[in-house]
Amino acid sequence: MILFVEEFPAVVPYRAEEITIPADVTPERVPTHIVDYSGIKKEIKLYYLCSPFTVCVCLRVPLILVGNKSDLVEHSSMETVLPIMNKYTEIETCVECSAKNLKNISELFYYAQKAVLHPTGPLYCPEKKEMRSACVRALARIFKVSDLDNDGILNDHELTFFQRTCFNTPLAPQALEDVKNVVRKNLTDGVRDNGLTLKGFLFLHTLFIQRGRHETTWAVLRRFGYDDDLELHQDYLFPLLKIPPDCTTELNHNAYLFLQSVFDKHDKDRDYALSPEELMDLFDVFPYVPWGLDVNSTVCTNDQGWITYQGYLSQWTLTTYLDVQRCLEYLGYLGYSIIAEQESQASAIAVTRDKKHDLQKKQTQRNVFRCHVFGITGSGKTGFLQGFLGRNLVVSCNKKTTLNFDFLSETELSCDIVCLIYDVSNPCSFEYCAQIFKQYFMDSKTPCMLIAAKSDLPETKQQYCMTPLEFCRKHKMPPPQSYTCNTAVAPSKDIFIKLTTMAVYP
Incomplete structure (x- = not known):
């Protein structure tokens, strides 16, 4: 068992044993496993770029550059290191520390955890000084899902709901105004009708990243289902749902209320039908168009051939009955679990009892029949x-x-x-x-x-x-x-x- 003491040993071991720092003593609340390498070439290949800094050649993972033994010098080497950081964009940050006087030791492991949990690489391109396209696409979908009335802006109510959803705390009225004022000062079309536009929303996250607050953007992305590669996680799209044999799947009341709200916010002309343009706007949060042209001949349409509200719900009902996994995926794209404040899309599904029981009791609780x-x-x-x-x-x-x-x-x-x-x-x-x-x-x-x-x-x-x-x-x-x-x-x-x-x- 290794004891942690804030003392520098008189004799430093050639190589320390593997150490695990428990989650409850770290700011990010995650365990950290430390492996010490002696620096021998057989153990790990290192490039010595400039003394006393080193960087591993494996540049596909986030890195932090550490300058040790800062107690032996009276000056900082940060000016020398900056060109290296600019050359290797995988380097998240640089820390000068001293194990002897414990300078920046805790900060070192904090930044190490942050580099893994909240990497810059997937979010931001330092050379172009702009967010990467995958990050823009993900945030644009998040904005669209959070825009509850589909008017192209996040009003105070929507911003407050968004803040509470992602960070479990609402924004105070003054904080809301401060956020919008920051955007106003830097972007002419970032605020419209006292609400945050998509450009303003993206600007804020660019600002967070540039100021080293990657954890803010990552918290938003992960809350809305994204993994480290900025793809929607399979566990998010396809939550566990057990369906016994001879049972069927239906949408429950809350799911229909959610789907009604989605229809209403995209039926901009209030004609109780979705025009092709309105339907494409609805599917803008999908990576592909889920309904083909054939759907118009299988559900109710109006005189113009546009899907009516009844037809829209019928298609969702049919999908749920025939392919519930696809229904879960679609609800995930629409952000059901976030907007409906549910643990997952599985809460939208009602699993009926075995049809044999219906025959025995001569009654059924089902609403959908084949x-x-x-x-x-x-x-x-x-x-x-x-x-x-x-x-x-x-x-x-x-x-x-x-x-x-x-x-x-x-x-x-x-x-x-x-x-x-x-x-x-x-x-x-x-x-x-x-x-x-x-x-x-x-x-x-x-x-x-x-x-x-x-x-x-x-x-x-x-x-x-x-x-x-x-x-x-x-x-x-x-x-x-x-x-x-x-x-x-x-x-x-x-x-x-x-x-x-x-x-x-x-």
């Missing part, structure tokens, strides 16, 4: 699905699907309700539905409904051993439900209500 639709090409599947969105044949005629199933996987079989669609005008259409039912669903507990699509056309006798009505009676299914999307107005949604009812009460 319906799989089967039918041959041309049977009317697309029109039926578009009708759910209120679109008639004129609107949906250019949206076609040509997917048939010769073999159904476990994923394709896993659903809450099965919809079998046949074309009443095609004599070969019903046989496919009958085969699918008998092969995959006849012995399952999944409820099925038969849809007689294109009911506006003359009905043709189906080339099968029994009529659709006889088939339904034999297998204890509801009678075939007539449906058409060839209407002047939006198709009736009664049939979708029946499907949902069957899913809720199988």
